[in-house]
Amino acid sequence: MNKIVINDDYKIFDNLANFARKEKHIGPVGFVRVFETKAEEKKLHYEGSNLVVGQGRYFVAQKIFNVSDGLTDYRNYVISHFAVGAGGASVTGDNVVLLGPHICDTHLYRPISLSSTHNEPGNFDNSALPNEQKPIFNSMGAVKPINEVSLMMEEFEDGGVSCSYKTKVKCECIVAAGEPPVLAINGYVPISEAGLYLVSGNSVKMFAHVCFPPKYKELESILTIDWYILC
Numbered sequence: 001m002n003k004i005v006i007n008d009d010y011k012i013f014d015n016l017a018n019f020a021r022k023e024k025h026i027g028p029v030g031f032v033r034v035f036e037t038k039a040e041e042k043k044l045h046y047e048g049s050n051l052v053v054g055q056g057r058y059f060v061a062q063k064i065f066n067v068s069d070g071l072t073d074y075r076n077y078v079i080s081h082f083a084v085g086a087g088g089a090s091v092t093g094d095n096v097v098l099l100g101p102h103i104c105d106t107h108l109y110r111p112i113s114l115s116s117t118h119n120e121p122g123n124f125d126n127s128a129l130p131n132e133q134k135p136i137f138n139s140m141g142a143v144k145p146i147n148e149v150s151l152m153m154e155e156f157e158d159g160g161v162s163c164s165y166k167t168k169v170k171c172e173c174i175v176a177a178g179e180p181p182v183l184a185i186n187g188y189v190p191i192s193e194a195g196l197y198l199v200s201g202n203s204v205k206m207f208a209h210v211c212f213p214p215k216y217k218e219l220e221s222i223l224t225i226d227w228y229i230l231c
Contacts, residue, residue, distance in 0.1 A: 009152065009228075013168045016049075016230045028052055028060060030229045032194070032210045037222040046212040050196075050227070051101040056207035059198055077198035079207050082173040082225065083120050083143045086110040088193025088211030100193070101209035108195050108209070110137055115181050116144035118197075118204050135182040136189055143197055143204050148172040154230075167231045171196065175223040183219050190214035194225055 016031050030050040035042050052060075059074040068075060087109025090097045099109060107122025113136060120142035126134045152168040173194070183189055192214040198205040208227075217223050 028229050028231050030208055033226040035224040045215045050208045050210035052208045053105045054103050077200040080199050081143045081197040083195050084112050084191045085193040086190045096213045098211045100211045105209045106206050111139050111142040113138040113141050114144050114179050115141045118143035121204050146171045147174045169229040171227040173225040177220050177222050188216045188218045190216050
């Protein structure tokens with residue numbers, strides 16, 4: 001089946017490449033677009049750059065040369081999962097303050113359980129929450145597989161020679177209708193952060209983290225996160 005790539009995807013990677021060159025970023029860089037689909041209408045809620053955390057850069061450094069320093073070996077891990085949380089921003093009236101991300105992050109600040117097969121590595125302490133919120137804000141089953149990963153072409157021209165390589169990755173991450181499954185029929189949950197994860201068996205490690213203004217997801221709506229990584 002042929003894939004159709006919309007022009008917006010190419011524009012995002014072009015802007016991301018220019019941003020990376022201008023800011024002299026080290027390692028892979030990323031960009032996130034968050035959409036909500038409700039009653040078959042898809043709306044863009046947020047777009048902005050993510051942070052590949054220190055642990056994620058450590059993974060890349062080992063992976064590209066297949067070498068480990070003997071402390072933590074990430075070479076068998078694969079970026080294959082994601083999670084969302086409610087700890088990425090504080091809201092006072094109309095004022096929104098993003099609380100991260102930070103280079104030393106290794107987990108979400110307030111993960112939301114999606115009843116998946118992998119737990120978020122932060123082991124969030126929800127003991128102070130009301131009983132009806134404890135099943136929702138929970139590390140258990142919070143990390144679920146990425147829906148689809150696509151490699152996309154990047155065009156280069158240098159020294160009078162043109163070439164093209166697939167150095168752009170697009171991850172489609174979906175919090176589906178009916179998620180989180182413990183949410184009440186008329187309830188909603190604020191989502192203000194997301195993470196990409198390295199997974200090997202049952203071991204889960206954060207690769208990248210992004211925080212954004214809260215999007216209040218209802219049970220019947222769909223949240224789609226298009227997560228772009230430029231290598």
